Amino acid sequence: MTVNEQTPLEREFDPKPGGHRAPGRRSLAATLGLDRFSGLYVLAALILIFALWVPSLFLTATNFRIIAGSQAITAMLALGLIVPVACGAFDLSIGGTLGMGCCIVVWFQANGHGFILGIFAAVAFGLLVGLVNAFIVVKLSVDSFIATLGMGSILSAGTVWVTGGFQVANGISPHFTAIGQKQVLGLPLPVYYMVILAIILWWLLEYTPAGRYLYSVGGNPQAARLAGIRVGRITTGAFVVSGVVAAFAGVMLAAELGSSSPDVGVPYLLPAFSAVFLGATQIIPGRVNVLGTLIAIFLLATGVKGLQLAGAPGYINPLFNGLALIIAVALAVRATRRKA
Amino acid sequence: MTAALTVTNMSKSFAGPRVLDSVSLSLEPGEIRALVGENGSGKSTLIKILAGFHLPDEGSAEVEGEPLLLGRGEASEALGLRFVHQDLGLVNNLDAVDNIALGVGYPSFRGRIRWRQERKRTRAALRDLGYEFDVRRPAGSLAMSERTALAVARALAPRQNTAKVLILDEPTANLPAAEAERLFQLARRVADSGMAVMFVSHHFDEVFGLAHSVTVLRDGKHVITRPVAGLNEDQLIELVIGRQLEQVTHDAKAAERRDVVLQVSGLGCDVLNNVDMVVHAGEIIGIAGITGSGRDEVATALFGGIDRAGEVTINGAAVPKLRPDRAMAMGMGLVPAERHANAAFMTSTLRENITVVGTSLHWRNGILSKGRERSDVAVWLERLDVRPRNSEFTMSDLSGGNQQKVVLARWLRMGPKVLVLNEPTQGVDVGAKSDIHKLIDEAAADGTAVLVISTDHEELVRLCHRVLVLRRGKIADEISGGRMDHDLITAATIGRDRSDAA
Numbered sequence: 001m002t003v004n005e006q007t008p009l010e011r012e013f014d015p016k017p018g019g020h021r022a023p024g025r026r027s028l029a030a031t032l033g034l035d036r037f038s039g040l041y042v043l044a045a046l047i048l049i050f051a052l053w054v055p056s057l058f059l060t061a062t063n064f065r066i067i068a069g070s071q072a073i074t075a076m077l078a079l080g081l082i083v084p085v086a087c088g089a090f091d092l093s094i095g096g097t098l099g100m101g102c103c104i105v106v107w108f109q110a111n112g113h114g115f116i117l118g119i120f121a122a123v124a125f126g127l128l129v130g131l132v133n134a135f136i137v138v139k140l141s142v143d144s145f146i147a148t149l150g151m152g153s154i155l156s157a158g159t160v161w162v163t164g165g166f167q168v169a170n171g172i173s174p175h176f177t178a179i180g181q182k183q184v185l186g187l188p189l190p191v192y193y194m195v196i197l198a199i200i201l202w203w204l205l206e207y208t209p210a211g212r213y214l215y216s217v218g219g220n221p222q223a224a225r226l227a228g229i230r231v232g233r234i235t236t237g238a239f240v241v242s243g244v245v246a247a248f249a250g251v252m253l254a255a256e257l258g259s260s261s262p263d264v265g266v267p268y269l270l271p272a273f274s275a276v277f278l279g280a281t282q283i284i285p286g287r288v289n290v291l292g293t294l295i296a297i298f299l300l301a302t303g304v305k306g307l308q309l310a311g312a313p314g315y316i317n318p319l320f321n322g323l324a325l326i327i328a329v330a331l332a333v334r335a336t337r338r339k340a
Numbered sequence: 341m342t343a344a345l346t347v348t349n350m351s352k353s354f355a356g357p358r359v360l361d362s363v364s365l366s367l368e369p370g371e372i373r374a375l376v377g378e379n380g381s382g383k384s385t386l387i388k389i390l391a392g393f394h395l396p397d398e399g400s401a402e403v404e405g406e407p408l409l410l411g412r413g414e415a416s417e418a419l420g421l422r423f424v425h426q427d428l429g430l431v432n433n434l435d436a437v438d439n440i441a442l443g444v445g446y447p448s449f450r451g452r453i454r455w456r457q458e459r460k461r462t463r464a465a466l467r468d469l470g471y472e473f474d475v476r477r478p479a480g481s482l483a484m485s486e487r488t489a490l491a492v493a494r495a496l497a498p499r500q501n502t503a504k505v506l507i508l509d510e511p512t513a514n515l516p517a518a519e520a521e522r523l524f525q526l527a528r529r530v531a532d533s534g535m536a537v538m539f540v541s542h543h544f545d546e547v548f549g550l551a552h553s554v555t556v557l558r559d560g561k562h563v564i565t566r567p568v569a570g571l572n573e574d575q576l577i578e579l580v581i582g583r584q585l586e587q588v589t590h591d592a593k594a595a596e597r598r599d600v601v602l603q604v605s606g607l608g609c610d611v612l613n614n615v616d617m618v619v620h621a622g623e624i625i626g627i628a629g630i631t632g633s634g635r636d637e638v639a640t641a642l643f644g645g646i647d648r649a650g651e652v653t654i655n656g657a658a659v660p661k662l663r664p665d666r667a668m669a670m671g672m673g674l675v676p677a678e679r680h681a682n683a684a685f686m687t688s689t690l691r692e693n694i695t696v697v698g699t700s701l702h703w704r705n706g707i708l709s710k711g712r713e714r715s716d717v718a719v720w721l722e723r724l725d726v727r728p729r730n731s732e733f734t735m736s737d738l739s740g741g742n743q744q745k746v747v748l749a750r751w752l753r754m755g756p757k758v759l760v761l762n763e764p765t766q767g768v769d770v771g772a773k774s775d776i777h778k779l780i781d782e783a784a785a786d787g788t789a790v791l792v793i794s795t796d797h798e799e800l801v802r803l804c805h806r807v808l809v810l811r812r813g814k815i816a817d818e819i820s821g822g823r824m825d826h827d828l829i830t831a832a833t834i835g836r837d838r839s840d841a842a
Contacts, residue, residue, distance in 0.1 A: 226674055
């Protein structure tokens with residue numbers, strides 16, 4: 001979006017490129033890419049500030065490695081969440097699904113069934129959660145916010161049931177923890193899984209008909225239906241993707257931690273939402289997208305980490321994420337208002 | 341006897357010509373009066389003046405001899421005028437008791453609402469009108485006639501003063517025939533209780549079946565007020581449109597008949613009843629009808645947007661119901677009415693708006709090529725003269741006419757066998773309108789079977805080989821060839837018998 005405001009009347013007589021890519025009169029801000037890449041500027045500013053503030057701690061390779069590694073799981077969860085949000089649905093159950101994925105893969109090992117079977121079971125469980133969510137939303141016409149809020153609570157209960165309410169760490173195979181802890185070129189493996197997932201989803205959303213249908217359903221479900229798009233099917237697919245990805249992220253978390261505990265997934269929900277909505281203000285303004293989400297994740301993580309190193313108390317993390325979610329949605333609403 | 345309502349020399353203009361020009365009329369207690377006229381004849385303006393929405397330029401009104409203070413809603417109410425507007429004004433998620441309270445408030449006992457008593461009163465009020473239903477159900481879940489009854493009950497609910505005149509604005513516009521009949525009985529009950537009833541209507545069968553007398557307005561002027569007895573439909577039509585309709589015989593040289601493409605038999609839905617039609621390749625068929633006639637539902641019922649009964653075939657193959665994707669795959673295209681709600685993706689680019697149908701045409705080797713999409717779309721933007729002609733602009737940047745062209749391009753690109761257009765030029769300026777008409781002609785010339793549903797009767801005359809007229813969910817008339825005339829279509833929609841078409 002260009003930064004200068006126009007009244008609706010002006011816009012009618014002076015049609016301007018609304019979103020992205022189109023040429024036309026450009027303000028300085030637009031030329032600098034402030035409209036699409038503001039997040040990158042903020043990220044650079046944050047790095048600069050903390051580099052000056054706490055140079056000995058912040059400006060180290062180890063620190064950046066920690067940020068990348070610690071965010072891989074949140075980023076995966078957020079990437080999966082993009083898909084339902086693109087088609088206009090919330091999935092608040094991903095935190096619970098992540099927790100269940102984590103608990104299931106550990107349970108299989110603790111009970112001597114091996115981690116490979118455990119990984120398949122966890123991912124299959126994520127698929128099942130997606131199907132059930134879709135059934136409630138599509139067939140029973142329950143609002144996705146309510147449906148997945150309830151599902152999240154049910155899954156939280158499930159994690160307590162599977163773990164018996166305690167941390168479980170026995171019988172974990174070292175081959176399994178290697179999946180989550182081994183480092184390649186100084187970065188833990190989950191960072192690479194996250195990058196692969198990002199590429200797959202970027203391709204899905206930008207370069208397949210399915211991606212186009214997702215955004216169409218999110219933009220105007222009635223128009224999508226009357227354009228021959230099977231809205232129910234698209235929505236179902238979206239929940240399946242977020243469920244499977246969340247369960248897989250849970251498996252990665254188990255591998256990183258080498259254990260599972262009840263409610264392990266809950267703290268991941270809000271940062272994922274913050275990132276997706278903040279991401280919608282980037283790259284393709286007004287639209288949730290993969291690159292924007294990744295920028296947002298690392299922007300939030302850098303901010304939190306820098307403040308922690310500068311001596312901020314432990315509660316800075318949820319505080320920062322909560323603020324970011326509200327600001328991100330406010331910005332996104334502003335962007336779509338200007339467009340529509 | 342004093343007249344219940346007297347209107348004297350009422351005039352009103354809105355920046356320009358007079359929409360109401362020195363109209364006078366009077367109603368007796370117990371009388372049922374129909375107020376008829378074409379769109380824009382001044383009926384609504386007159387009612388809005390009486391309701392206090394508009395202040396007239398000149399004129400006065402009296403209710404039972406008391407002068408009415410014009411321009412004040414409370415004054416109309418205080419003198420006993422009661423209104424039921426076309427949209428009924430009910431709150432859909434409130435029940436009957438609450439909806440009535442919206443008009444008159446809750447009588448309370450020591451600050452508490454006595455619900456049981458309120459429900460009893462509401463039931464009694466509805467029973468007086470001949471209706472019985474659960475007063476705790478939200479208004480939105482009631483049948484249309486029940487909702488109309490509720491709106492009437494609210495209008496008539498007891499207040500400080502007694503109701504003297506009930507004014508209904510197109511009360512049956514959204515009602516199927518059986519429910520309309522119940523409403524007639526309701527109106528008769530109200531009149532029998534000594535009130536005067538005035539209703540606006542486009543249905544002539546209503547005028548003849550219900551009203552004692554009729555007032556005709558044309559171009560804002562009072563044409564006549566007379567008893568219904570002794571009047572026939574042809575005479576009334578002549579009074580409404582101001583001249584005699586030409587009696588033209590069927591034109592034999594109808595459109596060149598090719599193969600049947602679209603065949604519809606027994607089409608039905610909540611408002612449509614057993615509609616049959618056949619559309620040939622290259623033929624443009626029009627569908628006309630007033631609101632509530634089923635006109636609006638034909639398009640979505642055919643395409644599968646709403647549930648339907650009956651059989652729809654394209655080149656002999658049956659199109660399943662409720663499957664827009666199948667209808668599309670079989671070669672049907674739909675440009676729905678109300679572009680914003682049903683067709684446009686306002687925050688997407690023009691390219692995405694056009695390629696949302698047939699997306700996979702540019703999906704090769706696992707990649708959806710935006711470059712190929714752009715050059716494909718550019719051709720269509722050029723052909724339809726969409727401005728600005730840039731496929732990457734956002735839909736919301738365009739004017740209404742250009743948005744409509746984009747929606748049209750979406751389907752023309754697919755070269756459909758059957759193209760269904762509902763209000764194709766709604767909210768479109770004159771230039772774009774004539775462009776769109778040309779495009780429709782071209783599509784037909786290429787062999788597409790076209791169905792145009794429109795309230796713009798001039799448009800139907802301009803485009804169509806034949807026009808089917810719907811009345812109360814059924815095809816009431818078919819107009820073609822030399823009979824094609826927009827006044828005749830209008831007359832047919834409001835209830836002229838097909839005596840000369842038989």
